[in-house]
Amino acid sequence: MSQSVEIGNVTCSFKATEAGGLLYTAIRDVSLAVQDGEFVSIVGPTGCGKSTLLNVTAGLLRPSSGSVTVFGEPLNELNRHAGYMFQADALLPWLTARENVSLGLELGGMAKTEAAGVAQKWLNRVGLSAHGSRYPYQLSGGMKKRVALAQCLVMQPKIILMDEPFSALDVQTRQLMENELLEIWSEEKMSVLFVTHDLEEAISLADRVVVLSAGPAACILAEFPVEIERPRDVTEIVQSPRYLQVHKEIWNCLKVEVLKSHARSRSGAN
Amino acid sequence: MESLRINFYRLLLLAAIIGVWQMNAYFGWVPKFFVGNPVDIFSKIFSWFSFGSIYRHLGVTLVETLLSFVIGAAAGVTVGLWLALSPTWSRVLDPFIKAANSMPRLILAPIFAIWFGLGIWSKVALGVTLVFFIVFFNVHQGVREVSPVVLANVRMLGATRAQLIRRVYVPSALTWVFSSLHLSVGMAFVGAVIGEYLGSAAGVGYLILQAESIFDIDTVIAGILTLSAFALLLDWTVSLFERRLLVWMPPRS
Numbered sequence: 001m002s003q004s005v006e007i008g009n010v011t012c013s014f015k016a017t018e019a020g021g022l023l024y025t026a027i028r029d030v031s032l033a034v035q036d037g038e039f040v041s042i043v044g045p046t047g048c049g050k051s052t053l054l055n056v057t058a059g060l061l062r063p064s065s066g067s068v069t070v071f072g073e074p075l076n077e078l079n080r081h082a083g084y085m086f087q088a089d090a091l092l093p094w095l096t097a098r099e100n101v102s103l104g105l106e107l108g109g110m111a112k113t114e115a116a117g118v119a120q121k122w123l124n125r126v127g128l129s130a131h132g133s134r135y136p137y138q139l140s141g142g143m144k145k146r147v148a149l150a151q152c153l154v155m156q157p158k159i160i161l162m163d164e165p166f167s168a169l170d171v172q173t174r175q176l177m178e179n180e181l182l183e184i185w186s187e188e189k190m191s192v193l194f195v196t197h198d199l200e201e202a203i204s205l206a207d208r209v210v211v212l213s214a215g216p217a218a219c220i221l222a223e224f225p226v227e228i229e230r231p232r233d234v235t236e237i238v239q240s241p242r243y244l245q246v247h248k249e250i251w252n253c254l255k256v257e258v259l260k261s262h263a264r265s266r267s268g269a270n
Numbered sequence: 271m272e273s274l275r276i277n278f279y280r281l282l283l284l285a286a287i288i289g290v291w292q293m294n295a296y297f298g299w300v301p302k303f304f305v306g307n308p309v310d311i312f313s314k315i316f317s318w319f320s321f322g323s324i325y326r327h328l329g330v331t332l333v334e335t336l337l338s339f340v341i342g343a344a345a346g347v348t349v350g351l352w353l354a355l356s357p358t359w360s361r362v363l364d365p366f367i368k369a370a371n372s373m374p375r376l377i378l379a380p381i382f383a384i385w386f387g388l389g390i391w392s393k394v395a396l397g398v399t400l401v402f403f404i405v406f407f408n409v410h411q412g413v414r415e416v417s418p419v420v421l422a423n424v425r426m427l428g429a430t431r432a433q434l435i436r437r438v439y440v441p442s443a444l445t446w447v448f449s450s451l452h453l454s455v456g457m458a459f460v461g462a463v464i465g466e467y468l469g470s471a472a473g474v475g476y477l478i479l480q481a482e483s484i485f486d487i488d489t490v491i492a493g494i495l496t497l498s499a500f501a502l503l504l505d506w507t508v509s510l511f512e513r514r515l516l517v518w519m520p521p522r523s
Binding site for chain 2: 058078079080082083084089091092093094095096103104135136137151
């Protein structure tokens with residue numbers, strides 16, 4: 001198997017305006033390789049620089065030092081192989097669901113009617129066949145996430161970057177979406193880099209779970225192979241012995257960091 | 271049922287106001303010279319519309335309003351987009367724009383009359399100076415309010431700089447323009463009427479000006495009422511357009 005993404009010793013620092021121009025380091029010396037078709041989850045306490053890592057991989061953010069390699073080539077601009085599913089609502093409010101999905105194709109020069117046809121296919125795929133003409137404000141939170149997923153998938157990216165995409169959903173909708181994501185992934189076989197703060201979600205989806213330390217200057221603490229057979233059902237997987245074992249291992253590692261981050265935010269607040 | 275009752279009360283109130291007004295004309299509590307009387311005012315309006323003499327003036331006012339709006343809005347969108355997307359020019363021109371906007375626009379009317387004559391263009395110029403700034407500030411706001419996540423998303427979907435402007439910045443800016451449509455069309459109308467009132471050869475403002483100079487209070491009030499009705503009609507038309515242009519927005523509750 002070849003590598004789709006290789007992050008080598010990446011450090012990211014910003015000038016923090018609220019701290020009076022002091023340099024804030026979000027991630028330090030992070031190295032991570034993702035295999036083609038691999039599903040990797042990244043967990044870590046809140047504010048540990050998980051999104052920074054995704055933004056660097058997307059090419060939206062230049063690392064201060066270190067390198068990002070995508071399919072063997074150094075990344076110097078936006079990552080053209082990657083689709084990005086954001087945590088916040090990123091749909092264009094003035095476009096219908098179908099127009100949102102077809103947008104990427106049209107930007108790439110596909111004719112409008114053809115793009116609409118392909119978009120409809122993807123809307124069907126994520127279970128929104130009847131809702132193509134609705135505007136985002138007319139859709140529920142779960143439906144918006146489906147549109148965002150279709151918008152990202154329609155470009156057939158080889159890499160998908162997901163930043164806590166389902167964190168705003170209720171538990172049932174979320175598990176439904178996770179199962180659908182796994183199903184689509186098993187058919188399309190793209191690499192997925194899935195950022196979450198929810199350990200259960202991380203384990204039930206991924207081949208490998210990467211634990212980031214508490215920020216600032218977060219680094220990778222450990223990696224855990226999940227090794228639970230597929231296809232998986234996220235609602236049932238939590239009862240399997242292997243799941244419980246992995247969960248315990250990772251939690252032992254993560255617990256310390258969560259407490260650290262918690263203590264830091266409390267001392268910051270006082 | 272409830273709304274029927276409310277409408278009934280409204281009609282009752284209107285009838286009472288007109289009744290007291292007309293009684294005043296009859297009993298002379300306040301001299302008719304100052305407040306006019308409804309019967310004469312409405313017969314004036316009726317004759318305007320039945321003989322058709324008003325249509326030319328309404329037409330002139332409407333044309334001035336539309337031209338002011340279209341020219342002012344086009345300029346506002348263009349300059350607003352340009353400045354919102356080029357920070358350097360925005361900073362250079364900032365004090366000039368603030369100064370120009372703080373100027374009382376009516377003061378310019380005599381200058382426009384000298385530049386453009388007493389025809390429609392001096393009124394259009396006045397309206398444009400009013401509309402331009404409303405649209406300009408809204409476009410500026412619209413571009414700045416574009417969500418960074420939406421921008422990042424569209425960039426990831428492969429948009430070039432030009433596509434970003436066309437697919438994200440312009441729609442976002444237009445949203446703000448459309449949602450201030452009532453205000454800007456209203457201002458275009460104000461510009462037209464005030465312009466006419468300060469010196470013109472046609473238009474409803476001109477009718478009022480003429481009547482005022484011979485102390486014909488009935489005609490002045492008839493003109494004002496006609497203008498008000500016209501403004502309501504204009505506002506209602508804008509609402510129709512607005513609903514079509516902003517279908518993607520959640521309805522205001």
